[in-house]
Amino acid sequence: MTFGRITALLGVITAFFVALILMYPDMRWALPVAASEQAIGIDFLFRLMLIVSTGIFIFVQGFLIYFVWLYRRRPEDPEDAIGRNLHGDNRLEIAWTVAPALFLVVLTILSYSELQDLKLDEVVPGSHLVKVEAYQFAWSFTHPDTGISEANVLTLQKDVPVTFEITSRDVNHAFWVPEFRLKQDATNGFYRRINITPNMTHQEGGYPDGFPLRCAELCGAGHSVMLAKVHVLEANEYQAWQVEKLSSAAPSPDASPEEIAEYGIEVYQNNGCIGCHVLDVAGGVGAVGPTHNGLANTIQERINDPAYAGSATTVEEYLIESVREPNAYVVEGFNPGLMQPYTTEQISDEDLQILILMLLQQQQ
């Protein structure tokens, strides 16, 4: 086969793959669903780079294989034969320097303009502010316009631009919803911003439980379970959610065991306890801290144990101490300092009381 024919063949192969990329522009084989306005420009750049690098890859590998075959050792070659010694070709060298350089210039201009459009670290006037706080090993979200705060579930309204203001209570984490395409560091002492406009509900995106929000920075033993769900709601659903959130208050301590359980489990899940502890009724699967199954039967023993270093005398006091001052006493076999104290701003005294009553229901 001649060089001209090989070049034509590689051109046909490249055209085939480029056609595939153009025919399936949503690229669900390579990317998750694009669920934000910001994803459109980012995915365009991704497709452009994929198309160009597909061509480069096919031609480089194709010519490589062709030349290995063309200049192979032949049976009639003498024992000490060496390959043809080729010197440079100026036209070729100029061409393969200038062409990639031009592409990089184009890519730089496109990427820079995309970065400007993303308005990283800016507060966009009129957008809905959400404060994000990451901590080992959960997420808390506050909507300052209503004062609503939630944890491990983030609720947003479709087509409403959101400015996320992201920080960390402890070590470095990173805020990442792959479907929104953008990622931002959560660093203690810093507030980093990203602007995202979700443009489809989580059901439309094919995630009935919500888009997955994951921590994208190795942050300790519970990193892999540092997950949250993003619910994107239509305007009327979002308003209904706000009303419900604003009206829900802790039940009285003498409420029925079912009411206590329901509210207590919500507090437990919303504060990320499930990321670090096992609790079957709440879907807790974390192994960073001791299990909460059967807690009602084990606390008195711990208080009576001579190794107990805290100041609680009753099971209720013990549980309050475990939440407000988790390092006063750490159960043997677990790492001190991993759990951060929960303040009354994070879990109110009323909510904590119901949470404790729920935990004390756990007989096994």
Ligand code: CUA
């Ligand atoms: Cu937080 Cu990884």
